[in-house]
Amino acid sequence: MDSNVAPLHVENVSKNFGGLQALLGVNLTLQEGERRAIIGPNGAGKTTFFHLISGVLTPSSGHIHLFGQEVTSKPPYRRAALGLARTFQINNLFPNLSVLDNIVLSVQALEKTKFSMFKPMTSYRHVYLRAEELMEQWGLADKGNTTVRNLSYGDQRELEVVMALAQEPKLLLLDEPTGGLSPAETATVTAMLSQLPRHITVLLIEHDMDVAFTMADRVTVFYMGEVLAEGTPQEVRENPKVQEIYLGSPI
Amino acid sequence: MRRSFLPIILVIAGLAILAILPKVLTSYYVGLLVTVLIFGIFALSLDLLLGHCGLPSLGHAASFGTAAYVAGFLSLKIANNAPVNFAAALFAGGAVAAIFGLLALRTRGIYFLMITLALSQVLWGLAFKWKSATGGDDGMPGIPRPNLSMLGLDLTPVNSYYYFTLALFVLVCILMYILIRSPFGHSLRGIRESESRMLALGYNVWAHQYVAFIIAGLFAALAGILYVYYNNMVSPKDLHLITSAKVLLMVILGGTGTFLGPILGATLIVLLENIVSGFTERWLLILGIIYVLVIMLAPKGLLGPLRGRLRRWIPM
Ligand SMILES: Nc1ncnc2c1ncn2[C@@H]1O[C@H](COP(=O)(O)OP(=O)(O)O)[C@@H](O)[C@H]1O
Ligand SMILES: [Mg+2]
Numbered sequence: 243m244d245s246n247v248a249p250l251h252v253e254n255v256s257k258n259f260g261g262l263q264a265l266l267g268v269n270l271t272l273q274e275g276e277r278r279a280i281i282g283p284n285g286a287g288k289t290t291f292f293h294l295i296s297g298v299l300t301p302s303s304g305h306i307h308l309f310g311q312e313v314t315s316k317p318p319y320r321r322a323a324l325g326l327a328r329t330f331q332i333n334n335l336f337p338n339l340s341v342l343d344n345i346v347l348s349v350q351a352l353e354k355t356k357f358s359m360f361k362p363m364t365s366y367r368h369v370y371l372r373a374e375e376l377m378e379q380w381g382l383a384d385k386g387n388t389t390v391r392n393l394s395y396g397d398q399r400e401l402e403v404v405m406a407l408a409q410e411p412k413l414l415l416l417d418e419p420t421g422g423l424s425p426a427e428t429a430t431v432t433a434m435l436s437q438l439p440r441h442i443t444v445l446l447i448e449h450d451m452d453v454a455f456t457m458a459d460r461v462t463v464f465y466m467g468e469v470l471a472e473g474t475p476q477e478v479r480e481n482p483k484v485q486e487i488y489l490g491s492p493i
Numbered sequence: 494m495r496r497s498f499l500p501i502i503l504v505i506a507g508l509a510i511l512a513i514l515p516k517v518l519t520s521y522y523v524g525l526l527v528t529v530l531i532f533g534i535f536a537l538s539l540d541l542l543l544g545h546c547g548l549p550s551l552g553h554a555a556s557f558g559t560a561a562y563v564a565g566f567l568s569l570k571i572a573n574n575a576p577v578n579f580a581a582a583l584f585a586g587g588a589v590a591a592i593f594g595l596l597a598l599r600t601r602g603i604y605f606l607m608i609t610l611a612l613s614q615v616l617w618g619l620a621f622k623w624k625s626a627t628g629g630d631d632g633m634p635g636i637p638r639p640n641l642s643m644l645g646l647d648l649t650p651v652n653s654y655y656y657f658t659l660a661l662f663v664l665v666c667i668l669m670y671i672l673i674r675s676p677f678g679h680s681l682r683g684i685r686e687s688e689s690r691m692l693a694l695g696y697n698v699w700a701h702q703y704v705a706f707i708i709a710g711l712f713a714a715l716a717g718i719l720y721v722y723y724n725n726m727v728s729p730k731d732l733h734l735i736t737s738a739k740v741l742l743m744v745i746l747g748g749t750g751t752f753l754g755p756i757l758g759a760t761l762i763v764l765l766e767n768i769v770s771g772f773t774e775r776w777l778l779i780l781g782i783i784y785v786l787v788i789m790l791a792p793k794g795l796l797g798p799l800r801g802r803l804r805r806w807i808p809m
Binding site: 318334353 | 671677693697
């Protein structure tokens, strides 16, 4: 496939924070519909990489293309408009709003009417119908009126993903969606992710190896800000350098 | 479904009382009510920033005072042409917000507080020093009430001015209510809750905040215009930090983002200031004490405990 129309094409990207080199010359290209996992020890630069792709941070050098368009220094909302959605490693929701209002804001994000100041929000029926459909689909139907800060951590983690799905993304970045979840909750979220339609390209940071290796077509290993290895789950599992950094952990 | 008529009945009852009050009160108290309504508008405008956007401006008197000066100056020194003077003063108040917003919205939290404070104090300094235009410390006395004789209205009697102010107060309430219920209003609250999430969702956060900042400035300007015409004078204190802090306290006292809270806060502070100033000069000290008490005893404001129930009718 021509890399110019790849959902994501990252070219030689580096990021330093003052003296700290968080990322160094990272290259990564995703094919449409691909499921890619990023693994690597804490502090390897995985979340920083997501911040660069989504526009929270701009790279110190290198280029980022989304769907063939250069976005290296575009603000996050422009990247979202291209079809990018992301979740956050640390829950980033609207804690004092209801679950329904959280999702409604996601659904509304790419509607032209979002700047309207006159008609009440509730008159945009299709936005609410879509939000309710999503809550139904992902098991949040009975929690619509719950204020988000009163949700359990597991439900908040799930909402984190649903918010991103509500954007109807073409490329979805998931930052440790199962982080801090119990095994049962992890299973729920994993099932949820494996149901995602194939037209969504998924880039997933995952510390749970089982989840990473089952979900992904290909795996990229970050280590100290660099790509240490990339390949199929099988190739990565058998890579001696990877085995070395994960010494002792089952791989 | 019968319960949903309750707020409508309460609003109508409230309006009826406000309409009847001048018939039963002496003109002194009617004047006090005018001040309450004006500060109600002022507090509502600040609450759009504080309650809905999470932007704590400590310079909201900038738009209020600028509009007051412009309306006063034009009416006194050029011509008492109400429509032109209103429009010019609104424009001036909005323009101040448009300029200050550009500078202040680069910062957040305590820095936002400091820069809005600093910018508004610059205007205060200007009003204080530029004697030939502003009258300096003495301000500009003798400003006539707006001349609406072409509409057959004489706003000189306090009762007429009260109804005029009440009509604009009701208009502001309606506009503000429409605004906070709109998709734009919802987006503002999303931004208050998490800017980074709103950006990731695809919202141009800055544009929303900037538009809200200007709208808040325009409503504050309207309050300033009503204020200068009511008092027949304007002075630097209308631009001063004390005025900004007073309106901030009104919003916090009543409860941010609760719509009724800022109006309640404005009512209580205006009445209290009036009572207290009868027997002490230390109004500022009292204001400070109230501030501390509110933060300690009712950090969510007097209407804080009702938030859950109000949420049904008032998006917050
Ligand atoms: N905003 C920042 N300022 C300074 N250092 C940062 C910042 N964000 C991340 N870092 C540092 O960059 C490195 C990579 O962090 P991160 O991308 O969060 O790692 P990971 O997600 O792989 O655990 C860490 O050493 C972290 O402390
Ligand atoms: Mg991380």
